[in-house]
Amino acid sequence: MSELKRCAWAKKELDIQYHDEEWGVPLHDEHRLFEFLILEGVQAGLSWSTVLQRRPAYRELYDQFDPNIVAHYSTQKINDLLLNPRLIRNKLKINASIKNAAAFIRVQNEFGSFANYLWSFVNHSPIINHWDTPEQVPAQTELSQQLSRKLKKRGFSFVGPTICYALMQATGLVNDHLTSCFRHSDIT
Numbered sequence: 001m002s003e004l005k006r007c008a009w010a011k012k013e014l015d016i017q018y019h020d021e022e023w024g025v026p027l028h029d030e031h032r033l034f035e036f037l038i039l040e041g042v043q044a045g046l047s048w049s050t051v052l053q054r055r056p057a058y059r060e061l062y063d064q065f066d067p068n069i070v071a072h073y074s075t076q077k078i079n080d081l082l083l084n085p086r087l088i089r090n091k092l093k094i095n096a097s098i099k100n101a102a103a104f105i106r107v108q109n110e111f112g113s114f115a116n117y118l119w120s121f122v123n124h125s126p127i128i129n130h131w132d133t134p135e136q137v138p139a140q141t142e143l144s145q146q147l148s149r150k151l152k153k154r155g156f157s158f159v160g161p162t163i164c165y166a167l168m169q170a171t172g173l174v175n176d177h178l179t180s181c182f183r184h185s186d187i188t
Helices: 013-021 028-042 050-061 075-083 091-111 114-120 140-151 159-170 180-185
Strands: none
Touching: 013 050, 028 050, 028 114, 028 159, 075 091, 091 114, 091 180, 140 159
C-alpha cells in the first residue's frame, strides 16, 4: 500500500494528525473558531508545530477557549498564565487573547455568531485553490488584508494579514491543500 501524499509542511506526528483531520475543514463552531483565532495569534513568530504541542495546555488553561470566560480574566489569572511554562509566555499575546475575547463576543452579538461574520468574507462558501507547489501558496491575500483591517477596526489584535490568512486556511474558508495532497479532494 502506498503512503498518502500530503502537503509538504505536515512532517511531524502532530502536524500530520492536524493536517489529516482538521486543517482546511470548514468550521462553524464558535469555541473552535475562537480557539483558532487565539492560537493563530500565539503562533506569530513561531512554528505551528510549537503551538500544536502546547494546544492541550492552552485548552485547559484557557477554559476550553470559552470567550465569555477569557474576556473576564483577572490580573491574577493573567499573571498565572505568564508564569506557566506550558504556554508561550508572551504578555502581549496573552493580553491580546483577552482583548480578542471581548471583541469576539461583540461580533457574536452583532452578527448572531462569529462564524456568520467570518464566513461572510467568502460569501459563506470556501475558496478552493489549486496550488501545485508549496511555493504557490500565499502567506496573505487581498482578502486576508481586508479581514485584518476589519477585525482591527472591531478591536481585535494580533490579527495581521498573515495571521488572518492562516486562520482562513485552518478553518476552511480557503482550501490550500496542494492538488497532489489527498485532503484537497476530500475537503472539496
